[in-house]
Amino acid sequence: MAQFKEVSQKSKLHPKPEGLTLQYGTAGFRTHAKHLDHIMFRMGLLATLRSKKTKSTIGVMVTASHNPEEDNGVKLIDPMGEMVTALWEGYATQLANAEQDSLLKELKDIIEKEDINMSEPASVYVGKDTRPSSASLSQAVLDGVSSLGGKTHDYGLVTTPQLHYMVCCCNTHGCYGSPTIEGYYQKLSQAFLQLTQNALNRTDDQKRLLVDGANGIGALKMREMEPFLRSEMQVVLSNDGSSGKLNHMCGADYVKVQQNAPQGMNMGVGERCCSFDGDADRIVYYYTDSKGCFHLLDGDKIATLISTYLKELLLLFRHMFQFMLKLVTVCCTKTGVKHLHHAAQEYDIGVYFEANGHGTVLFSKAAQKQIQDLVKDPNSNDERKRAVKLLESTINLINQTVGDAISDMLVIEAVLAIRGMSAQDWDAIYTDLPNRQLKVTVSDRRVIDTTDAERRAVSPEGLQDTIDSLVKKYKSARSFVRPSGTEDVVRVYAEADTQESADSLAHEVSLAVY
Ligand code: 16G
Ligand code: ZN
Numbered sequence: 001m002a003q004f005k006e007v008s009q010k011s012k013l014h015p016k017p018e019g020l021t022l023q024y025g026t027a028g029f030r031t032h033a034k035h036l037d038h039i040m041f042r043m044g045l046l047a048t049l050r051s052k053k054t055k056s057t058i059g060v061m062v063t064a065s066h067n068p069e070e071d072n073g074v075k076l077i078d079p080m081g082e083m084v085t086a087l088w089e090g091y092a093t094q095l096a097n098a099e100q101d102s103l104l105k106e107l108k109d110i111i112e113k114e115d116i117n118m119s120e121p122a123s124v125y126v127g128k129d130t131r132p133s134s135a136s137l138s139q140a141v142l143d144g145v146s147s148l149g150g151k152t153h154d155y156g157l158v159t160t161p162q163l164h165y166m167v168c169c170c171n172t173h174g175c176y177g178s179p180t181i182e183g184y185y186q187k188l189s190q191a192f193l194q195l196t197q198n199a200l201n202r203t204d205d206q207k208r209l210l211v212d213g214a215n216g217i218g219a220l221k222m223r224e225m226e227p228f229l230r231s232e233m234q235v236v237l238s239n240d241g242s243s244g245k246l247n248h249m250c251g252a253d254y255v256k257v258q259q260n261a262p263q264g265m266n267m268g269v270g271e272r273c274c275s276f277d278g279d280a281d282r283i284v285y286y287y288t289d290s291k292g293c294f295h296l297l298d299g300d301k302i303a304t305l306i307s308t309y310l311k312e313l314l315l316l317f318r319h320m321f322q323f324m325l326k327l328v329t330v331c332c333t334k335t336g337v338k339h340l341h342h343a344a345q346e347y348d349i350g351v352y353f354e355a356n357g358h359g360t361v362l363f364s365k366a367a368q369k370q371i372q373d374l375v376k377d378p379n380s381n382d383e384r385k386r387a388v389k390l391l392e393s394t395i396n397l398i399n400q401t402v403g404d405a406i407s408d409m410l411v412i413e414a415v416l417a418i419r420g421m422s423a424q425d426w427d428a429i430y431t432d433l434p435n436r437q438l439k440v441t442v443s444d445r446r447v448i449d450t451t452d453a454e455r456r457a458v459s460p461e462g463l464q465d466t467i468d469s470l471v472k473k474y475k476s477a478r479s480f481v482r483p484s485g486t487e488d489v490v491r492v493y494a495e496a497d498t499q500e501s502a503d504s505l506a507h508e509v510s511l512a513v514y
Pocket of ligand 2: 065066277278279281282
């Protein structure tokens with residue numbers, strides 16, 4: 001077929017280095033940028049097939065998030081803005097690793113297995129982060145799509161969650177918002193301004209927020225968005241990409257792992273600060289106290305802040321809702337956004353955050369409908385009317401497709417303003433036990449297998465028993481090990497009553513793994 005002739009010709013311009021194999025991991029393909037040109041072309045092909053199969057627009061984001069600047073990566077986005085399914089992750093790996101002369105065979109194999117009608121039209125949205133390699137790599141994606149006759153829309157430089165938003169807007173025919181960068185800023189800023197109207201007497205100090213842009217796309221987009229916020233937020237941006245290197249000594253991952261401030265940020269005592277990661281789908285907050293002590297407000301703290309705020313609002317309607325009977329349940333999953341997202345979808349309102357700062361809130365269709373009905377309820381008193389408006393604006397402010405640093409930041413700022421809380425008040429909701437994360441390099445990390453949402457090791461034999469006996473030596477202690485999904489290492493986590501104990505337990509467990 002003529003269609004495949006073009007694939008065959010163009011794929012020669014994006015040749016696969018012989019013998020190189022890569023896997024579609026927790027967050028797509030990710031490695032040094034120099035190994036990725038053929039992967040990008042092929043992900044363009046796969047996105048086109050996925051689009052034909054789902055009769056929807058599919059997204060392809062070129063980014064390696066918090067990885068070093070030299071790396072890059074690619075992720076596919078499904079019609080409602082979610083991660084692509086496990087079955088298609090498998091196809092991605094299959095296509096990526098086909099040697100040059102069997103590419104067409106593998107492509108046709110997927111078409112056959114999925115019974116794809118090749119005469120369906122295809123539409124693919126493409127976005128990229130600010131890495132030097134992203135421009136040519138996203139061009140390779142576009143080449144892949146067009147060689148199969150698909151239509152592309154190149155959004156250029158966008159954050160990962162912005163592209164998820166565009167895909168969802170397109171496939172819901174505008175119900176979620178308008179699929180433009182301006183539409184995104186408008187939707188979020190309107191909701192934010194409506195929420196902050198409920199925070200009386202906000203001072204300029206309370207509007208001030210120090211933002212570390214990780215020298216990446218988030219910084220660029222924050223600048224673009226600022227005018228839409230009409231001085232209701234005073235963003236002091238550092239690591240804005242004008243001089244420093246992406247994610248180098250800055251960004252959410254650096255701050256979370258180092259438990260320290262990023263370079264280049266001048267923090268006053270008690271001042272609220274936050275860091276985005278390299279593609280702005282994660283955020284962590286922090287401040288220093290009067291003794292100069294650094295306090296991290298990570299994903300767990302963010303989840304607590306948002307869920308207690310929602311709970312307070314919903315309690316006003318407890319006489320009306322069945323789902324209020326069991327107000328808050330906690331659920332743990334394996335690491336990785338797709339696992340958390342799917343678990344959160346099981347609830348009327350699902351608040352999920354990874355400790356590293358990736359997360360969002362999902363509202364079921366039924367919950368959204370009930371909230372909309374309440375807006376029109378003539379019997380509502382003033383307090384309830386206000387609460388319903390707050391819920392409605394909160395839903396609009398949240399990017400329900402995926403964790404979004406900009407959207408999460410605005411939600412957090414609005415909640416703090418409405419509740420009149422400082423960073424210290426927020427921190428005091430609960431106290432974290434001292435903890436330590438380490439990584440251990442082993443010859444084969446896959447020998448470690450886990451269960452119970454990665455909290456217990458089932459292999460190698462005896463490892464969990466050793467961990468259990470080490471944990472018993474310390475007070476209030478826990479420790480977990482799991483193979484990383486993104487690096488060739490094993491992650492070790494330990495917590496205990498003091499920092500010394502946490503450090504020592506983490507060290508002992510590392511030795512048991514090694
Ligand atoms: C990826 C995941 C993130 C997870 C991290 C764990 C997505 C979009 N991102 O960055 O959720 O926390 O991997 O990496 O799924 P690790 O297994 O190396 O610790
Ligand atoms: Zn990221």
